[in-house]
Amino acid sequence: MFELHLVDIDYDLIDHLSSMIKDIKKDKIIFISANRRPIRFVEQKIDSHHILKTDFYILDEFVKDFVQYFSDNPPTIQSPIERYFFIHDLLKENLELYNKLGGSIQKVFPWCKRISSLFDEIDKHRVENRLQNFQYTELVEPSRGIVENLKNLYRRYKERMEEKNLTYTGDLYAQMLNILNSKKTFPDYENTAFILTNLVYISVTEVEILKKLSELSDLHFVVYDDLKNRGDMFESFTAVENLKKRLQKTLSMKINEVLDSKTFKKPEINFYSFNDTISEMDHLANILYDGYQNVEAPNDTAVILPDETSLYPLLINLPLDYKPNINITMGYPFIKTTLYILLSNLFELCIDIKKGLYDTLKIPAEKLITICDYSSIFYDQDLKKNLKDIKSHIYSVQRSIIEIEKERFTHFYNLIMNFIEISTIHDLSSNLEYLTSLMHRYPPEKLKEQIFTVNAINIFVEKFLETLKKLPNDKEINVELSYIIFKEISKDILIPFEGSPLRGLQIMGILEARGLKFKHLFIPDMNEGVIPSVDKVDPLIPESIKRIIGLPSYEEKEILMRYNFFRLVYSAKKVYLFFKTGMGDNSKFIRSRYVDQLILKEELDDNQEFVNIYKPQSNFFTPKHETLSFPKPCDISLKSYSPTALDCYLSCPYKYYLRYIKQIPPSINIDSDFKADKVGSIVHAILEETIEVDKPVKDSFSVENALTVIDRVREQDSHLTTKINNDDNLKNYILDMSELEYEMFKKILEYRFNNFLRTHFNDENLKNSIVMAKEKMIKKGKLEGVVDRIDRLGDKLLIIDYKTGNSLKPPSKRKVNQLSDKIGDFGINREDLLSLKEDLKSVQLLTYIVLASSKYKADEYEGIYYLFSKNNGNIVKFKVENEVENIIAYIINHIEKTDQIYPLPDKDCVYCEYNKMCRFV
Ligand code: SF4
Structure with a gap:
């Protein structure tokens, strides 16, 4: 039996799910949710008798357990890093393609991650029969090479996976379906009911799995819907319509609509505009502090953060005497932490030294100072002292290139040499383990201020080093590849924040909020590119090919995001939406289309010309x-x-x-680089490079020469030793530009140099002064x-x-x-x-x-x-x-x-x- 429960958003889904568990007269209930938070909420609402007869799962976990339990020969689940190496080896079997992708493990490795997730999606959606070797001329050469070999590559990938009895997320779904198709009986599921919730987008494989499960036991599929037709003209609930169509195509079902006869009450929506993240988070913290000090019930007040990087600024801004408990269900990206920045700098330094750019351990002072500035992260006194001494040494010798001698700066010297000499996974692992062991033994009095860093170090050790341990210890790598591996794995690491039990202010991401409803809702970062997230052009495979194959397109993902957002907003009583306008780091802030739509709706509903948008002034300078x-x-x-x-x-x-x-x-x-002017820094570096001592500036500087230096940086001329070459920020800024951008950039430089010369030569003093x-x-x-x-x-x-x-x-x-x-x-x-x-x-x-x-x-x-x-x-x-x-x-x-x-x-x-x-x- 398959029953689809469409629960109107006026209802509390958690109440409904808890009642279902109490009412279902079966020996056992298997409760599966797409996200974890609703499970915690439901557990809180039911008594111990019902908790004991219910098994709670996240969908992915359930699939994994099912396959491991019912397989005759349980497969080994790959870790992401094992899988990237596995795909690398697969690519190496086709040398022509391998060369197109760069011809070395460093260059090919980033493609392995993309291919891994593409194959995973193909596995999950079981669209392998629709694969072809596509001819698509408009792609960059590596991507073209991959799509031209897509079918063959995927076939070989499947063969190798089967030979080695390996599996991964998407393949686990396919394996579960195979098991359901091949086995006649599942005594474990006798007299059992399944409840599945918050799964609004489902793949063909998932529909098949649901069909099979519903043949074994009763299956209740529960989702939120707008059953009172709230007059929304933005097709916010199309995701549910699409879901119904998908299910109806494959299985017969009963639909149960859960709603009452009361007319719905639309939420009060408040719009706030800011210039930057800091003012935005400061104001949010102030509203919470001033008006939300009595938050107790978990469904009372929530802050939903579409951008997890806002979590830290929000917490920092909440005064220490803010009363309610704070329950956080999200993580902070590791790549934004001090530790990541330090390790990246260290890797880059080692790679540059190894390249011979600066000879052995002759290091540019500037780069070295950046690392010395992080000395506070180390507890190890020897290394800390070395870094302090190096810094003093830099100032005392007053040179731009510093020689690090083994006898004098032994600890730092050994550290760098060990990284440069990495040749196996074991080396990388033990170097990082050693390095982090020098960090996390803070004395207790320091712990409070450094708690975030300490937490980041612990999570890094746990997630990163554990991942490395899954690889063969003797696998050959070098420092360049180590850095790529480090960057790739780091992207997926989140530093979780510990929350109090289910009470007080709830903070979470938008996906974690699926199935939950809050009276008061705060959603900052309502900007295009964040919500909905950027319409990313997949560098590997274009949208048109995805559609031919049958993989979810960007539009389908947007439909889902739209549903998640509007469902949350319409089910609240009072909503605060914050967005930024004006210029950001590198681009203009554009208000989210969802905000525009809600503003339009407010204006139409209330027949008013303009809806009120608050523009609070930052009160940073008001001491608290x-x-x-x-x-x-x-x-x-x-x-x-x-x-x-x-x-x-x-x-x-x-x-x-x-x-x-x-x-x-x-x-x-x-808002890093908020005030920095990269063009200015480049002009500065070029002046330093070209102006000669003992001459007036006019005798050594010309705009033409200056532009030639920039061209040489762009061409990665290895003989050039400019300051720009030693500053990755500036160098990458120049290298990352498209041809058109670069031409524009040179025009700007030319303009600035000419202005510089004009101002310089108009000045009687400067015109004739000699550079000393x-x-x-x-x-x-x-x-x-x-x-x-x-x-x-x-x-x-x-x-x-x-x-x-x-x-x-x-x-x-x-x-x-x-x-x-x-x-x-x-x-x-x-x-x-x-x-x-x-x-x-x-x-x-x-x-x-x-x-x-x-x-x-x-x-x-x-x-x-x-x-x-x-x-x-x-x-x-x-x-x-x-x-x-x-x-x-x-x-x-x-x-x-x-x-x-x-x-x-x-x-x-x-x-x-x-x-x-x-x-x-
Ligand atoms: S008071 Fe001082 S430390 Fe605090 S934010 Fe202002 S400038 Fe920074």
Whole structure:
């Protein structure tokens, strides 16, 4: 017997499912849900007698257990990584294709992951009979090679899988169906009923499986539907219509509609618009804090996060005294964690060293500093000390390439060498195991602040290293392949957050919310590309081929997403939808089509011209705490102060404390590169490369030369040793552009260089000044830093700082002169520091002037900012007439003598790398 239960969204599905379990008069019930959360909710509603007679499963788990239990010869289930190697070996059997895909394991490996998921889908949908060797000229060569061999490749894949008795997710469904078809009786399912729920899209194989199960026992298939025709013109419930058609094609069924006669009440929907993620999450946290402190029942209030990367910013923004329990059913992507960033940097460094680009252990200072900056993640004191010493060494030798000697930096040297020499899976596994063992033994007092990192390390060890253990230990790999494996596996790792039991505020992703209904619903990130997710062009196989084969198309996936979203919204009482508008990292934020549709519906339903959209101002600069200081817990002085460190202290001593004393890396930058201007950074790097010392700029720099350097980077010229080549961010930015984008980019560069030259040559001083030094590391007492450029013009010294961001804070000359007179009267307190901050904005250029003047004597000093991010090639000048050393000395004195740490929150907190963990905003 097959019964389809269509439950109107006014009903609570959990109540309905719990009642079904109580009412079904069978010895045993097998309850299967597409997602885990409803199982927990149902378990909470039924008594122990019914819990004992019910077996709860997630669908995939049920299929896996069934196959393992009923197979005469149970297959081995491949792990993803085993499967990628398996597909790699399969591809290698066809050398022509293998060469088209790159001809080496490093190049072929990323295709293995794509082929693995394609074959998995083919297995699950059992569409192998529709496969062909397709001729499709519009694909890139590797994809064309694969689709031209698709049928043969899949046939060989099946043969090998059978020979070795292997299986994987999709194939498990096919195997389950084979078992159901081949066995006559299943005594285990006598006097049993099946309940399946929240499965709205089903494959042909799944329909067949359901048919067979319903012949063995009663099968109740339960889904939410809109049975009261809520006047929705967006076809939000088409997914259920499609489901009915699919089922009716194959099996006969009874339909049971569950609804009452009350008229439905539409939810109150509130729309909020923001400029960035930080303000969005801050406002969400504020609404929850102000209005949702009494959340108890699990179906009362939920935050549904279509983008899991918003989870961390949300949690960080919720004040510590937020009362309700928080129950989280989702994970944070591992690839966004500090650990992933550190390991990626380490792999890239080793690969570059191995390539011979910098000879053995001659490492660019910049790259090395990036790794040293993560030293706080290590607990191992030897390695930590090595990293600190390396950093000091970089500053003391003042060179751009640093030699790491074995005797001096043994721990770091060995670490790098071990990675470079990886030759087997065993090497990779033991190196990573060793490296992480140096990390996760934090002393308890540190654990609280580092809990997220510690958790990430533990999950990484558990998931990644366990996965590696499934491969033959002696399998040959190298460091390049290790990095690819690391990246591929890392993409699938989520760091789960522990929640309290089923009470309080529920936080979950949209798929986990299937089958659940909440009175109050918050959905942030309502933007195109997130919900629905990007209309990704599959690089392996075009949509048209997917349709011919019979695999689910993007449209079908969108229909399902639409159902999941509108079902949630229509079943709530009060809904808050948050979206961003304006410019994001690399593209414009576009409001989700679902928001547009709901706005249109609101306007039509209420006959109003415009629906109200709230645009809250970010209140980041409103302190959440009354007291804005705390006693300094330790000495906060540094051995030496860079201009950046002094600027950091002046902008906010608490930020300085987190960064330089607690050494917490600016871990997860939500809107990373928010202010960075890549074009500006590239212009900066090229200037450094091409301008020559002892000449005026006009004699060594030409736009033509500069553009040639960029072309050589693009051509991956291995003889080029520019700063861009050493900066993967910049290099990849240039390499990843399409031809058209690259042409546009060069036009922009040309424009900026020409502006630079025009501004430069219009300036009497700069036109004739002689370049004396560039990228000059200077140390003076406790001060040290790298000055971008120093020029001389007669008796005058020009100290030049290249600025690539948009956030220039030039000090006022008048203010500096006034301050240098009265700084002696300033006390070590908050008020005086704040007034210095307000007057000066930044002390970077002042510090460079102090540094330069210690090395080069002149009658007059002039600080100059070159602003590359300004299209008109701005230059901001700043003459120093009086002594400025006193100002710098005051800040150092403040750091060393203060007994309090003073946070100085203001509107710039929105850009602060620590705002997610800051207690004061
Ligand atoms: S968010 Fe503001 S107050 Fe907090 S550390 Fe950053 S700058 Fe300081």
